[in-house]
Amino acid sequence: MTFWILITHQLNSEIIQEYEQHMQMLAAKLMWLALGSLGVDQRDTIWAGSSAGFQEAQAAIQLNHYPICPEPDRAMGLAAHTDSTLMTILYQNNTAGLQVFRDDVGWVTVPPVPGSLVVNVGDLLHILTNGIFPSVLHRARVNHVRPRFSMAYLWGPPSDLVISPLPKLVNPLHSPLYPSLTWKQYLATKATHFNQSLSFIRNYLSSPDQIS
Numbered sequence: 001m002t003f004w005i006l007i008t009h010q011l012n013s014e015i016i017q018e019y020e021q022h023m024q025m026l027a028a029k030l031m032w033l034a035l036g037s038l039g040v041d042q043r044d045t046i047w048a049g050s051s052a053g054f055q056e057a058q059a060a061i062q063l064n065h066y067p068i069c070p071e072p073d074r075a076m077g078l079a080a081h082t083d084s085t086l087m088t089i090l091y092q093n094n095t096a097g098l099q100v101f102r103d104d105v106g107w108v109t110v111p112p113v114p115g116s117l118v119v120n121v122g123d124l125l126h127i128l129t130n131g132i133f134p135s136v137l138h139r140a141r142v143n144h145v146r147p148r149f150s151m152a153y154l155w156g157p158p159s160d161l162v163i164s165p166l167p168k169l170v171n172p173l174h175s176p177l178y179p180s181l182t183w184k185q186y187l188a189t190k191a192t193h194f195n196q197s198l199s200f201i202r203n204y205l206s207s208p209d210q211i212s
């Protein structure tokens with residue numbers, strides 16, 4: 001909580017810059033762990049740069065505040081969505097609220113664990129891995145006892161970089177499910193098609209120029 005107050009009072013402070021630097025390094029590390037587990041290395045991911053640190057990556061920090069709500073069953077803090085990122089690294093204060101959707105059981109609460117961060121796979125990692133790492137549908141609930149805060153580090157590629165299923169993950173048995181497109185194009189699609197965006201672009205495999 002103290003950390004949050006400091007940040008909100010000094011948005012341009014060194015604290016946020018330092019947090020950003022740590023998140024940048026963590027995101028690169030997590031990206032290699034994810035890609036490495038699929039046998040993808042630096043040769044297959046040219047934009048990672050010579051130091052493999054994804055220096056060209058773009059990121060934003062989103063600060064979320066969910067005030068106490070007298071009727072939490074009649075309100076939603078953040079509606080169900082997937083993130084339009086490669087991945088999102090989320091800090092939540094010690095108040096539960098984040099839920100992820102699991103096909104087999106429905107909405108599941110992600111309990112805040114002190115000192116831990118939550119990593120959400122975003123739509124671009126879903127595309128890049130041809131759906132092997134599916135992006136996660138999630139939402140944030142409110143409660144009537146305590147306010148909730150979260151801080152999302154939204155991490156993605158350079159906005160004009162063309163993203164497509166990694167060639168190494170595509171073969172005659174696993175055809176590419178998504179077309180090539182930039183983050184900018186994907187965000188424009190998301191603005192129109194919301195949670196249907198991934199299935200929408202799947203239908204445009206043969207004519208990516210038409211995506212907007």
Ligand SMILES: O=C(O)CCC(=O)C(=O)O
Nearest residue numbers: 062064092098140150152
């Ligand atoms: O507040 C949360 O736990 C979720 C935030 C989130 O999903 C987002 O900022 O995209």
Ligand SMILES: [Fe+2]
Nearest residue numbers: 081082083138
């Ligand atoms: Fe999110």
